Amino acid sequence: MLQRLLGRYLGDMMIGSGSDLIWDLYLANPSAYENYRKSGYVKDLEYHLQKIKAAKISDFRMSTLESYEEKDSLSMLLAHLPPDVVVKHCGEDALFWTAVLSPSSVKKPIEKLLFPLEIFLGIDSKLLLNAHSLVTYINFPNYPTCYPSLVKRAYTTLKMMQEPSLHVDFDLILGYCGKNGAELPQKKCSEYTIRPINICGRDSPRGWAPNWESPEFRNNQRSGKYVQIYLDGPSGICLVYKEQPCAIVSFFPFDMETLKIVQLQGLKPKVWNLKEQAHEPGPTKGLARLDWEKLLVEFAEAFARKQNFEYLCIQGGANNNWLTSNPKKLTLEKATIRYDNNAKRFGFKKRNDNNWYKKLDATKK
Secondary structure, rough: OOHHHHHHOOOOOOOOOOHHHHHHHHHHHHHHHHHHHHHOOOOHHHHHHHHHHHOOOOOOOHHHHOOOOHHHHHHHHHHHHOOOHHHHOOOOHHHHHHHOOOOOOOOOOOHHHHHHOOOOHHOOOOHHHHHHHHHHHHHHHOOOOOHHHHHHHHHHHHHHHHOHHHHHHHHHHHHEEEEEHHOOHHHHHOOOOEEEEEOOOOOOOOEEEEEEOOOHHHHOOOOOOOEEEEEOOEEEEEEEOOOEEEEEEEEEEEEEEEEEEEEEEEEEEEEEEOOEEEEEEEEOOOOOOOOOOHHHHHHHHHHHOOOOOOOOEEEHHHHHHHHHHHOOOOOOHHHHHHHHHHHHHHHOOOHHHHHEEEEEEEOOO
């Protein structure tokens, strides 16, 4: 059946290239045909093979894959081949591109489609799923042609954010971000660090991160203090003072050229009130001597340059999700002060989408 459908014979066949490659791979891997048949799309197999034959596919680089008009046909055919076969004959870009597009014929949840990338490409499947959810959320319902590239861009960004100090000189930025332009003494700088933080879930671009808890709280929850952190992006960079989180910035790729800041927030701990026998909001320590908004925006800017983004964007206050999801949590006045006023102070320019943009100097790294 398979030989007749393809019009070829197995024999001592040589693996071809370009469009012929897919035909040859299906002949060499009968299980791929069986997988396709079980999916219920068997009537379309010859149709898709003819489509990619006519498209004269020449290579499987990401940029080329995204330029093909027959993406649906090609992704369906590649998705049913064994992942190791795709990597060997078509390359890593082809496996990534196919998994991210998640053609409907595969009938698998996105987690299972992305998992082979961890095995064959060494990709962190949890971070990749976060990146996939993020890009889907940003672009729904109109996905760009470069959708897989944007997912890869988002994944690389989230991956780098897991070790931020390796990519940005935090101490250098901290030194000139004292309150009112003052330099921060070295002794005070040593009290601050930065740490990555991620949401707990996999299927949402925003959500709760693990709580920070003091040693006293971990030993006895009727004492000590803790910090609850909700991220407006899948990952963030936490400013830490004497081991306690005190502020956070969350950013992610908005498109291939733009890194977008969506959260710039001080963090208040919940402190045990002995009299009331309950945890209540307490003071944030470590921010009084800093221009901490400048510090975190400067950090994001340096990070964006390292990843060769052309623009850094600060989301305008009017576009903040909290204004509609929980207006009691954040008013437009407070959002404007935090985001718009600071963006203007740092030299960003407002566009028609009510976000603020700064073109980055490519000569600085």
